[in-house]
Structure formats: structure tokens, C-alpha cells
Amino acid sequence: xxxxxxxxxxxxxxxxxxxxxxxxxxxxxxxxxxxxxxxxxxxxxxxxxxxxxxxxxxxxxxxxxxxxxxxxxxxx
Amino acid sequence: xxxxxxxxxxxxxxxxxxxxxxxxxxxxxxxxxxxxxxxxxxxxxxxxxxxxxxxxxxxxxxxxxxxxxxxxxxxxxxxxxxxxxxxxxxxxxxxxxxxxxxxxxxxxxxxxxxxxxxxxxxxxxxxxxxxxxxxxxxxxxxxxxxxxxxxxxxxxxxxxxxxxxxxxxxxxxxxxxxxxxxxxxxxxxxxxxxxxxxxxxxxxxxxxxxxxxxxxxxxxxxxxxxxxxxxxxxxxxxxxxxxxxxxxxxxxxxxxxxxxxxxxxxxxxxxxxxxxxxxxxxxxxxxxxxxxxxxxxxxxxxxxxxxxxxxxxxxxxxxxxxxxxxxxxxxxxxxxxxxxxxxxxxxxxxxxxxxxxxxxxxxxxxxxxxxxxxxxxxxxxxxxxxxxxxxxxxxxxxxxxxxxxxxxxxxxxxxxxxxxxxxxxxxxxxxxxxxxxxxxxxxxxxxxxxxxxxxxxxxxxxxxxxxxxxxxxxxxxxxxxxxxxxxxxxxxxxxxxxxxxxxxxxxxxxxxxxxx
Numbered sequence: 001x002x003x004x005x006x007x008x009x010x011x012x013x014x015x016x017x018x019x020x021x022x023x024x025x026x027x028x029x030x031x032x033x034x035x036x037x038x039x040x041x042x043x044x045x046x047x048x049x050x051x052x053x054x055x056x057x058x059x060x061x062x063x064x065x066x067x068x069x070x071x072x073x074x075x076x
Numbered sequence: 077x078x079x080x081x082x083x084x085x086x087x088x089x090x091x092x093x094x095x096x097x098x099x100x101x102x103x104x105x106x107x108x109x110x111x112x113x114x115x116x117x118x119x120x121x122x123x124x125x126x127x128x129x130x131x132x133x134x135x136x137x138x139x140x141x142x143x144x145x146x147x148x149x150x151x152x153x154x155x156x157x158x159x160x161x162x163x164x165x166x167x168x169x170x171x172x173x174x175x176x177x178x179x180x181x182x183x184x185x186x187x188x189x190x191x192x193x194x195x196x197x198x199x200x201x202x203x204x205x206x207x208x209x210x211x212x213x214x215x216x217x218x219x220x221x222x223x224x225x226x227x228x229x230x231x232x233x234x235x236x237x238x239x240x241x242x243x244x245x246x247x248x249x250x251x252x253x254x255x256x257x258x259x260x261x262x263x264x265x266x267x268x269x270x271x272x273x274x275x276x277x278x279x280x281x282x283x284x285x286x287x288x289x290x291x292x293x294x295x296x297x298x299x300x301x302x303x304x305x306x307x308x309x310x311x312x313x314x315x316x317x318x319x320x321x322x323x324x325x326x327x328x329x330x331x332x333x334x335x336x337x338x339x340x341x342x343x344x345x346x347x348x349x350x351x352x353x354x355x356x357x358x359x360x361x362x363x364x365x366x367x368x369x370x371x372x373x374x375x376x377x378x379x380x381x382x383x384x385x386x387x388x389x390x391x392x393x394x395x396x397x398x399x400x401x402x403x404x405x406x407x408x409x410x411x412x413x414x415x416x417x418x419x420x421x422x423x424x425x426x427x428x429x430x431x432x433x434x435x436x437x438x439x440x441x442x443x444x445x446x447x448x449x450x451x452x453x454x455x456x457x458x459x460x461x462x463x464x465x466x467x468x469x470x471x472x473x474x475x476x477x478x479x480x481x482x483x484x485x486x487x488x489x490x491x492x493x494x495x496x497x498x499x500x501x502x503x504x505x506x507x508x509x510x511x512x513x514x515x516x517x518x519x520x521x522x523x524x525x526x527x528x529x530x531x532x533x534x535x536x537x538x539x540x541x542x543x544x545x546x547x548x549x550x551x552x553x554x555x556x557x558x559x560x561x562x563x564x565x566x567x568x569x570x571x572x573x574x575x576x577x578x579x580x581x582x583x584x585x586x587x588x589x590x591x592x
Contacts, residue, residue, distance in 0.1 A: 031376050032414075036410070
């Protein structure tokens with residue numbers, strides 16, 4: 001989780017990822033941020049997030065993103 | 077039957093009456109019947125295209141759902157793999173056919189003209205009449221097939237239900253572009269006659285019509301004069317012409333959408349928002365997130381994400397990091413995807429090089445913004461407080477002007493005309509001598525009309541500014557005493573009747589976006 005938070009901070013230093021619970025629903029992050037996050041996660045966590053995984057519930061909070069990574073790791 | 081004609085008002089009254097009189101379980105059938113009547117009265121035999129496409133997409137959805145069920149049931153990996161391939165094949169065929177219908181009817185003549193010009197050929201044009209709303213219902217058909225293919229939701233099992241989703245009359249002309257999972261359920265639910273909802277719907281409809289007939293139709297004549305006689309304008313006058321068009325198209329499109337949403341609300345069906353105070357955007361990228369939202373979100377979900385996450389762009393991104401460095405390399409894939417999206421948005425508007433240029437204009441500005449790394453540094457160098465009101469106001473005005481200038485591409489008669497207008501912008505930039513009585517006469521509006529226009533535009537912008545601050549205008553009106561509420565409604569009706577422009581030279585029945 002620490003590594004993920006660090007990654008998210010690098011992409012959007014102005015967002016408090018530990019507190020935000022509605023990143024997508026409230027428009028805190030946009031499509032460009034999501035693509036950057038996915039690309040970085042692919043590099044650092046070695047999981048492939050596909051377009052089918054781009055659902056608001058998977059990106060609304062750091063916890064949700066972490067859960068997605070864990071799920072994809074298990075599926076691999 | 078135009079949208080704001082007397083015939084349409086009569087049609088609407090009959091539809092509302094029938095909808096609330098029949099047993100609730102038949103309400104959706106009333107909507108289906110009247111949607112098809114509306115479409116037939118507007119498009120006559122072209123209704124066949126809508127029916128054919130609806131049946132085709134319905135059957136494709138059924139096939140995709142059936143394949144998905146088999147994928148879930150089987151444990152055999154090989155069979156699963158084969159079924160997934162089949163799913164992709166069915167989806168690809170579905171998209172090709174639906175998109176093909178749009179390309180043939182909307183773009184074939186443009187393609188043939190260019191082939192003829194390039195190869196000095198003589199291929200005859202098809203001269204197809206564009207089926208009403210095809211640019212909109214094609215996108216809703218594609219999103220349905222993709223979502224069903226990915227198992228986002230099950231296909232519709234009732235062909236009449238699906239035909240209503242494709243033809244729902246308030247939104248078929250100019251959107252908002254719906255998503256099946258948000259619209260369909262509402263279409264088939266039973267709706268009570270709720271006095272507050274009905275009056276609020278009618279109020280929104282009236283507000284939309286007021287914007288259309290008081291601002292958009294009033295600006296139509298001067299804007300047409302400006303673009304038809306652009307050779308006589310230079311410098312700042314070009315900018316003024318472009319600004320007038322910006323207000324015209326905003327009043328026209330957002331007015332139309334408000335009317336559509338209002339009508340739909342009377343039925344108890346809430347359509348997606350299509351505008352969020354676009355002229356308060358601080359960048360072009362933000363503007364496109366606030367203008368024609370349903371088109372932008374469609375492009376984001378079905379073009380931008382799949383493209384930016386595609387293997388080809390991913391590989392390109394990795395290679396770019398090595399060559400361009402971490403910052404720029406990371407942005408290559410989303411930049412290419414963004415550029416393609418804006419190019420497609422441009423082309424979606426029409427079959428002409430001017431729309432291609434319009435797409436390129438927006439694509440270039442936005443991708444440059446993504447690649448630009450010096451925003452914070454620039455603020456620091458020039459000691460600008462990025463949060464100050466003055467700086468944000470400057471950004472809003474700058475975005476509005478860039479957006480208005482870009483619209484010259486979409487409104488000019490063709491690309492050479494647009495480029496000439498651009499060129500003229502730099503000739504005698506601050507010459508105001510063109511403003512004289514003769515010009516006012518040519519523009520077709522007297523001083524009183526210009527004043528009325530200015531007042532109405534200010535009202536629209538003040539309301540937008542209140543919305544921007546989070547004030548819910550409709551709730552605020554609903555909270556007022558009944559007498560005051562009805563005074564507001566009557567004033568709106570009176571304003572539409574007195575200040576709306578009707579008769580020769582004005583066409584209150586058509587919308588700019590209805591032609592796209």
C-alpha cells in the first residue's frame with residue numbers, strides 16, 4: 001500500500017490519496033491521471049489493468065486501487 | 077415537424093395526455109408509438125434505417141449475451157478461449173455494420189469527392205439523405221454492443237423495449253447520447269403524474285426554448301451575414317463575429333438540450349447532463365469536459381481508454397521513455413489517444429475538411445497542454461498567484477477566446493474560407509472603422525435587438541455563474557411561493573412569445589446540432 005501511495009503522489013501531488021474516497025465520482029482525477037496510474041502500476045506491480053477494469057469503483061480510492069491490484073495478482 | 081413548431085406542441089400535448097391516461101404498464105408503449113410517429117413525420121421512409129439498425133443491434137446483443145453465458149458455464153479453457161474469440165468476432169462485425177451505415181450515409185460523398193479530386197476520377201456521388209439522428213443513435217448502438225460484449229449488463233430480451241431505447245423521441249435529434257444501463261430502466265418503469273416534477277420539467281423546457289428563440293435565433297442572421305461576407309471583415313471584427321457564433325451555438329445547443337431534458341422529465345425520465353457551464357472553463361481540455369459531456373464521455377470510454385491502454389501504444393510509450401525521457405515519454409500514449417479522440421470528435425460533426433481541421437485544432441491545443449511541463453515554473457517566474465481570482469478570470473476569458481476562434485473552422489462555409497478568415501484576423505487588428513450604421517442594417521438587427529440580446533446573454537451567464545457556485549436554480553424557484561413561481565412561468569412564456577423571433581428568415585424549428 002505504501003508503494004502505491006507513493007506512486008499516486010508522484011502522479012498527483014495535490015491530492016490526498018489517503019483520505020479521498022470518491023476520486024472518480026467527484027472528478028478529483030481525470031482520464032489522463034487514470035491512464036498514468038495504470039501505466040505506472042503495470043511497471044511497478046507487474047499486473048496488467050485492462051480497459052474492462054476501468055470502473056469508477058476500482059479507482060475511487062487508493063484502497064480500491066490496491067484491492068484491484070491484489071485481485072489481478074491472484075488471478076495471474 | 078420541427079421541434080418548436082405548433083405541430084410539435086400539439087404532438088407533445090397529445091403524447092403527455094396519452095402517457096398519463098393509459099394504465100401505467102403501457103406507458104413505455106405510448107413512448108414507443110409516439111417516438112416512431114415523430115420519427116416518421118420527420119424522416120418518412122428513412123425510418124427503415126432506424127428499424128433495421130435497431131433489429132440488427134438487438135440480435136447482435138442477443139448473440140453476445142448467449143456467448144457470454146456459455147463462457148461462464150464452461151470450465152474448459154480451450155472452449156472458453158474459442159468463445160471469447162467468437163465474442164470479439166461478433167462484436168467487430170456488429171460495430172463494422174453499424175459504423176458502416178453511418179459512414180455510407182454521412183461520409184461516402186466526401187470520400188468519393190476526395191478520391192475524384194486526387195485521381196481525377198469521375199465516380200458519381202450517392203447523394204444520400206442523412207437519416208435523422210443517425211450520428212447519435214449509431215454511438216448509442218455501439219456502446220450497447222460493447223457493454224453487452226464485456227458483460228457489463230445483459231442484453232435486452234424484448235425487441236420493442238430495445239426499439240424504444242434506440243428511438244426515444246425527445247433525445248433522438250441531438251442527444252444527449254444515452255447509455256443503455258442508465259436510460260433503459262427508466263423508460264420501462266411506471267411513472268406517476270407528479271405535479272412538481274411535471275412543472276419543473278415544463279419550466280426547464282421553457283427555459284431551453286427561451287434561450288433558443290431569444291438568443292440563438294436572434295444571432296443567426298448577423299452570424300450568417302458575418303460568415304457569408306467574411307471578406308469585408310478584418311482584425312477584431314473577426315473575433316467579434318466568432319464570439320457571436322459562440323453564444324449562438326451555446327444558446328442553440330444547450331437550449332435544445334434543456335428543452336429535451338424538460339420534456340423527458342415530464343415523463344419521469346431523467347436524461348444525462350450534457351453541459352456544465354462550459355464558458356467557465358479554464359482550459360480547452362476542461363471546456364470539452366463541460367461541453368457536450370455525453371459525447372466526451374462516450375469518446376473517453378470507447379476510444380480514449382482502449383487506445384491509450386492498447387499494446388501498440390504501450391510499447392510506443394516504453395520506447396519513447398528511453399528516447400524522450402521519463403516525463404515526455406510517459407505522456408506519448410495518452411497524447412496520441414487524446415489527439416485521435418479530438419480528431420474523431422471533429423469528423424463526427426460532419427463530412428468536410430473544415431471539421432477535420434476543427435478536430436486537429438482542438439487536438440493540437442490539448443496535447444500541447446499535456447506535454448507542457450512548465451506551468452508551475454511559469455507561475456513562479458512571473459510571480460503569479462495561481463489561485464487568484466484575476467488569474468482565473470484571465471484563464472476563463474483566454475479559453476473562451478481560443479474556443480471561439482477554433483469554432484471558425486466549424487462554422488465557415490469550407491476549409492479555404494476558414495483559413496481566409498484566420499488570415500484576415502491579423503490584418504488591421506484594431507481597426508474599428510467597420511462599425512457604422514450600414515453594418516448594423518446589414519446584420520439585420522436594430523439597437524433594441526442588440527440590447528435585448530446582451531441582457532439575455534447576461535442573464536444566461538449569471539445563471540451559469542450561480543450554478544458554478546453550487547446554487548440549484550430550479551430548487552430555488554421550486555421553493556418560492558406558488559404565486560411567484562407562476563409569475564416566473566408566465567414571464568418566461570411571455571418572453572418566448574414576445575421576444576422570440578419567428579416568421580420569414582428565422583427558423584425556430586431546427587437546431588444546429590440536429591444537422592450533425
